[in-house]
Amino acid sequence: MNSEKENLQSQNIASKSLFYRFSQFVGFLLGARVFVAVLLTFALYVSTFFLFNQEESLRNFVFDFKVHGIIFCTVLCILAGGIINQFYDFEKDHIVKPFRTRIQSFIKQKYFLYAYLTLSITSLGVAWMISYRVFIFFLIYQFFMWYYSHKLSRILIVNNLTFVSLTLYPFFGMMVYYETFSMKVFLMAIFLFLMLLCIDIAKDTLTKSVDKAFGYTTIPNYFKGKTTKLILISLLMIAMAVSMKIIVRTNVWGFMSDYFAVGLFVFISCIYFLLNDSRRSKFITLNILRLWVFIGIIAMLLNGIESKL
Incomplete structure (x- = not known):
């Protein structure tokens, strides 16, 4: 009897641990706004190949690692921006998005900050390997994403204009890169x-x-x-x-x-x-x-x- 109870308890503990880990994973995805990043990545690839870069063949585009590197840096910046934004909006999200906040509570806020720093540094590191101009481009992008969450999101009209501008910023970069005017x-x-x-x-x-x-x-x-x-x-x-x-x-x-x-x-x-x-x-x-x-x-x-x- 005791062994059966112990086995049952160990199974319950394992299932709770698995649920906790899964909740942490989902919480991170929601905090980093991974689904938004996936949609923007898809939009970037579509607009880059079919709008900004209509002359290049698919083969050349696939092997243009510089473009893939820029889009990769963009994705990391978007993920980092989502994390820092939810960090500043955490109290408001408790009321506006209670379910998402509940899921995110399985992860301590300090781990979100660690993830933010890791994503930001990695993005800038990859950008530096591409070129110093790309590095400056993403340094400006990251600064304004942080400053928007920290300050600009509370200012009338500026908040809307900044949010939209930051959303379009990577597309503007691709337009300049291909000189598609x-x-x-x-x-x-x-x-x-x-x-x-x-x-x-x-x-x-x-x-x-x-x-x-x-x-x-x-x-x-x-x-x-x-x-x-x-x-x-x-x-x-x-x-x-x-x-x-x-x-x-x-x-x-x-x-x-x-x-x-x-x-x-x-x-x-x-x-x-x-x-x-x-x-x-x-x-x-x-x-x-x-x-x-x-x-x-x-x-x-x-x-x-x-x-x-």
């Missing part, structure tokens, strides 16, 4: 900037009370609801105008042409939901815009594959 790329960059800005402001509308309580001055908790709604609708209308400009004045075709054309109706539906001033409508608008950005990446991929065939 054209009206089409410029307009598409403006379009993506407007989309991400709308997403960030829409996200803030869902957490305005918590943001205000923890000292984050955002557009929704500084202005009245009508003003915030007007800002979002204005940005969506500008995005519609840019979409029409891309369709009419640039040589987009195939899936990308369809994407921008259908996007006009998507934005109209978002405006309709925003006019219905409810939390559910804001949540639906936010997720429609997020999904539309992802569909844009897929459209670029399919359009690029079609052009290469």
Whole structure:
């Protein structure tokens, strides 16, 4: 009997230990925002090969280790940025994201900081091996990612503009690397900037009370609801105008042409939901815009594959 009880206890301890380790692993993935990093990496590869680097063959692109090194450094910076951001937003996330915070609690905050330093140093080390210019590029990137989490995320309007700029920073680097300066790329960059800005402001509308309580001055908790709604609708209308400009004045075709054309109706539906001033409508608008950005990446991929065939 005693041996059976001991075996049962040892099995329970082993299962609890396994659950604890698994929870630590999931907590780290959520803290580092690995899933966001994976999506941005996919977007970087698609935009690099099919938008910025249309002249190079797939074989040359695959063996261009400098490009892979730059994207690798970008991924490490994004992971590090996610960790340092959750470190500064830990108290706010307790209320806004209770499930994620609960999972992250299985790991002590000091280990997140160790991971942040490891990822940052590794990224800069790889960047230095590529070139000193790449090193400076990522040094600036890492500084502003830290400074955004430390200070800029609490400043009105600056927080939104900085967040969107940091998201687009790696894409700007690739554009400079390949010297891809054209009206089409410029307009598409403006379009993506407007989309991400709308997403960030829409996200803030869902957490305005918590943001205000923890000292984050955002557009929704500084202005009245009508003003915030007007800002979002204005940005969506500008995005519609840019979409029409891309369709009419640039040589987009195939899936990308369809994407921008259908996007006009998507934005109209978002405006309709925003006019219905409810939390559910804001949540639906936010997720429609997020999904539309992802569909844009897929459209670029399919359009690029079609052009290469």
